[in-house]
Amino acid sequence: MARVLIAEDDTAVREFVRRALTHGGHEVAVAHDGLDALDHLNNSEEFDLLITDIVMPGLDGIELALKVAKDYPQTAILMMTGFAAERQRAHNLDELIHEVVPKPFSLKQICDAAEDALSVRKRQLH
Numbered sequence: 001m002a003r004v005l006i007a008e009d010d011t012a013v014r015e016f017v018r019r020a021l022t023h024g025g026h027e028v029a030v031a032h033d034g035l036d037a038l039d040h041l042n043n044s045e046e047f048d049l050l051i052t053d054i055v056m057p058g059l060d061g062i063e064l065a066l067k068v069a070k071d072y073p074q075t076a077i078l079m080m081t082g083f084a085a086e087r088q089r090a091h092n093l094d095e096l097i098h099e100v101v102p103k104p105f106s107l108k109q110i111c112d113a114a115e116d117a118l119s120v121r122k123r124q125l126h
Helices: 011-023 034-042 061-071 084-091 107-125
Strands: 003-007 027-031 049-053 076-081 099-102
Touching: 003 011, 003 034, 011 027, 011 107, 027 034, 034 049, 034 061, 049 061, 049 107, 061 076, 076 107, 099 107
Parallel strands: 003 027, 003 049, 049 076, 076 099
Antiparallel strands: none
16 A cells, blocks of 8 residues: 555546545545645655646646655656646656656556556665
8 A cells, every 4th residue: 555645636637546546555645736735745744656737726747746856755756647748848857757647547547557656666765
């Protein structure tokens, strides 16, 4: 079981991912944007994985990923977006993030991406 933080401003997507990962046995916290996600992280909650949308109001997923990679290096980062241009922006972060999952995605795709990110992070930490 891993602790996962989901940062997504679209309620339907956020709940879809939350239910999928909870069903997979993970402990999941949700944030409605990047600033909310930082609040979770700053309140000394440790997470094994951050799954963040790229396009969000306030603090977008790229800014959030940069902050998390710097301040919480033990946390794996998975990004999701429905915009091709945003996927390209995220690919400039290849060293910091595990993958960019294109929307729309299936339950299996997001679960597989999360499990892969967690297993890679676990190998890196050991």
